[in-house]
Amino acid sequence: xxxxxxxxxxxxxxxxxxxxxxxxxxxxxxxxxxxxxxxxxxxxxxxxxxxxxxxxxxxxxxxxxxxxxxxxxxxxxxxxxxxxxxxxxxxxxxxxxxxxxxxxxxxxxxxxxxxxxxxxxxxxxxxxxxxxxxxxxxxxxxxxxxxxxxxxxxxxxxxxxxxxxxxxxxxxxxxxxxxxxxxxxxxxxxxxxxxxxxxxxxxxxxxxxxxxxxxxxxxxxxxxxxxxxxxxxxxxxx
Amino acid sequence: xxxxxxxxxxxxxxxxxxxxxxxxxxxxxxxxxxxxxxxxxxxxxxxxxxxxxxxxxxxxxxxxxxxxxxxxxxxxxxxxxxxxxxxxxxxxxxxxxxxxxxxxxxxxxxxxxxxxxxxxxxxxxxxxxxxxxxxxxxxxxxxxxxxxxxxxxxxxxxxxxxxxxxxxxxxxxxxxxxxxxxxxxxxxxxxxx
Numbered sequence: 001x002x003x004x005x006x007x008x009x010x011x012x013x014x015x016x017x018x019x020x021x022x023x024x025x026x027x028x029x030x031x032x033x034x035x036x037x038x039x040x041x042x043x044x045x046x047x048x049x050x051x052x053x054x055x056x057x058x059x060x061x062x063x064x065x066x067x068x069x070x071x072x073x074x075x076x077x078x079x080x081x082x083x084x085x086x087x088x089x090x091x092x093x094x095x096x097x098x099x100x101x102x103x104x105x106x107x108x109x110x111x112x113x114x115x116x117x118x119x120x121x122x123x124x125x126x127x128x129x130x131x132x133x134x135x136x137x138x139x140x141x142x143x144x145x146x147x148x149x150x151x152x153x154x155x156x157x158x159x160x161x162x163x164x165x166x167x168x169x170x171x172x173x174x175x176x177x178x179x180x181x182x183x184x185x186x187x188x189x190x191x192x193x194x195x196x197x198x199x200x201x202x203x204x205x206x207x208x209x210x211x212x213x214x215x216x217x218x219x220x221x222x223x224x225x226x227x228x229x230x231x232x233x234x235x236x237x238x
Numbered sequence: 239x240x241x242x243x244x245x246x247x248x249x250x251x252x253x254x255x256x257x258x259x260x261x262x263x264x265x266x267x268x269x270x271x272x273x274x275x276x277x278x279x280x281x282x283x284x285x286x287x288x289x290x291x292x293x294x295x296x297x298x299x300x301x302x303x304x305x306x307x308x309x310x311x312x313x314x315x316x317x318x319x320x321x322x323x324x325x326x327x328x329x330x331x332x333x334x335x336x337x338x339x340x341x342x343x344x345x346x347x348x349x350x351x352x353x354x355x356x357x358x359x360x361x362x363x364x365x366x367x368x369x370x371x372x373x374x375x376x377x378x379x380x381x382x383x384x385x386x387x388x389x390x391x392x393x394x395x396x397x398x399x400x401x402x403x404x405x406x407x408x409x410x411x412x413x414x415x416x417x418x419x420x421x422x423x424x425x426x427x428x429x430x431x
Contacts, residue, residue, distance in 0.1 A: 004418075011418040015392045016324065017399055041313060046425035048317025050393045051275055052371040053378055054282035058274050063291050064266075067298045071265060 002036055010036060014043035069158045069200055072129070073149050128153055132215045134236035140164065144197075146234050148215045155208060159191060159215070161199040164233070166192075167219055174220045175203055176228055180211035190224040191217065213237060250315035251308075258306035265302060272316065273298070276323045283327045283394055293326045300326070328396050377427045385420030388413055 002010075009026050012018050018026060030037050134146035144164040150157040159175060167173060172192065176185035186205045193199040216235040218228050250271075256264035276297060280290035300322055308318060378386055388406075391397045397405065403413040 007422070008414040008418045011421045012399060012414065014421065015389075015417070016321070016328075016396075017392055017417075019398075041311070042425050043421050044313045044317050044321070046421050046428065047393060048314065048320040049374045049424070049428060050378070050389070051279040051320045051323070052374045054275075054278040054394075056274065056371065057278045057281050059277040059291055059294055063295060064269055064273070067269065067295055068262070068266065070295070070299060071262065071302045 002033075002039060006033075006036060007039065010039050011043055014040055014047045065202070066200055069160075069202065072158065073131075073147060073160060130212075130238050132212075132236050132238050134215060134217065134234040136234055137232055139231065140233035144234060146215075146217065146236070148236075150212060150215070152210060152212065156202060156204045157188070158200065158202050161191065161193055161217070161234070162197060164193050164197045164199075164217075166195070166197070170222050171219055171230075172222050172224055173217050173233070174224045174228070174230075176216045176218060177205045177209040177212045178214040178216060179209040180213055182207065182209070185216065185228050187224065187226065187228075188215075190220075247310075247314045247316075251310050254301075254305045254308050254315050257302060258308070265298075268301065268315075269298060272319055275316075276319060279320065279323050280327050283324070283396070284330065289330060290327075293323065293330055296326045297323050324393075324396070331396065374428065377424055380427075381420050381423055385416045385423070388416040389420045389424070392417055 006029070009018070009022070009029075013023065013026050030040060128151060130150045130152065132148040132150060134148065136142060136144040141163060144162070146159055146161040146164070148157055148159045161173075164173070172190045175188040175191050177188050178185050186207045186209050188203040188205040189201075191199050191201055191203070214235060214237045216228075217233050219230040219233055220228070221230075250268070253264045253268045253271075257268065273294065277290060277294050280293045280297075281287065284290050284293065297319065301319060308315070312318070313321070378389075381389075388402055391402050391405070392399070399410060399413050399417065402408075402417075403410045406413065
């Protein structure tokens with residue numbers, strides 16, 4: 001038998017209205033009461049259905065491209081370890097010990113991920129994606145960075161840039177593929193960042209690039225140039 | 239949310255299980271099925287297309303990363319994703335220190351697609367969603383007005399029961415009872431209609 005008070009709490013819980021203490025207490029009660037769990041599930045379904053009463057809209061198609069591009073990169077990206085902010089300052093030895101453990105775990109994780117990536121690539125030729133990490137060089141901001149996911153078989157890729165401020169008027173950032181069999185970098189098009197210094201775009205070099213050693217971003221005149229002229233802001237190898 | 243909920247829920251669960259195994263085609267399919275209602279919810283709560291799109295992107299990345307931990311015993315896939323969306327939207331509202339700017343709009347169906355939208359839905363899918371939405375709207379609008387009001391303030395504006403009581407000038411117990419009765423009636427009527 002579920003009391004009226006429990007029903008009240010169940011309704012508030014289903015709507016996410018309980019504060020953290022109430023939430024923890026109610027979850028403890030839920031674990032011990034199957035009938036209450038069933039009620040919460042029912043109320044959650046009712047709450048979920050409320051979403052259908054919002055005026056019906058569709059997101060732009062470009063959002064799906066963004067999301068699919070992101071998960072394609074996430075598939076093989078190293079997952080950052082969760083960190084907990086310490087309530088007090090750390091003593092130097094604790095920092096050193098934590099860093100040592102972190103580096104060890106990171107190294108193990110890298111080996112594991114490289115093995116997984118190798119297995120995935122071997123199992124599915126469509127997954128033959130190479131990742132390039134682009135680091136800043138002056139005059140780019142020190143925290144600017146970019147990652148390129150490149151599929152040589154398809155001659156297409158996705159670049160994600162962050163912390164790179166928009167160029168001054170009359171200028172554009174241009175992406176280049178540095179290929180071992182081409183004397184000059186191959187243009188892969190102009191890349192425009194948003195107000196927060198972020199861009200994520202698909203690209204295709206203007207010429208076939210089968211042995212890409214590196215990708216680079218340079219600052220060029222607006223609209224881009226056929227041959228690289230401006231300074232390199234970001235560059236990186238696989 | 240589908241006309242045959244059990245079948246649709248089973249299909250959704252299968253998709254989520256495949257996403258848990260890193261199946262991008264299943265992810266693409268679940269995006270096509272759920273992005274409309276979830277975007278509509280985010281828009282209603284945030285009232286800003288750019289913010290709603292960012293929130294929706296976060297939600298789908300969470301679906302991708304958390305699919306393996308989805309528990310069908312706790313909620314349907316649809317309700318799970320609605321709760322994820324509300325949670326992401328509420329985070330954004332809190333970060334900006336403001337309350338939901340609920341878009342006050344007609345409760346009639348107003349399908350709108352952005353200029354570059356190209357999400358493809360079959361006529362059957364669209365009709366099914368519209369039927370389901372119309373059914374929920376019908377049930378909601380036929381709840382006693384004080385119960386509907388309390389539920390909508392809690393769900394779309396994310397006002398706490400304390401805040402709702404203050405806004406309506408009603409005792410806290412009354413507001414709790416309105417939310418409970420309204421939500422129970424909603425569920426009961428949706429399951430029998």
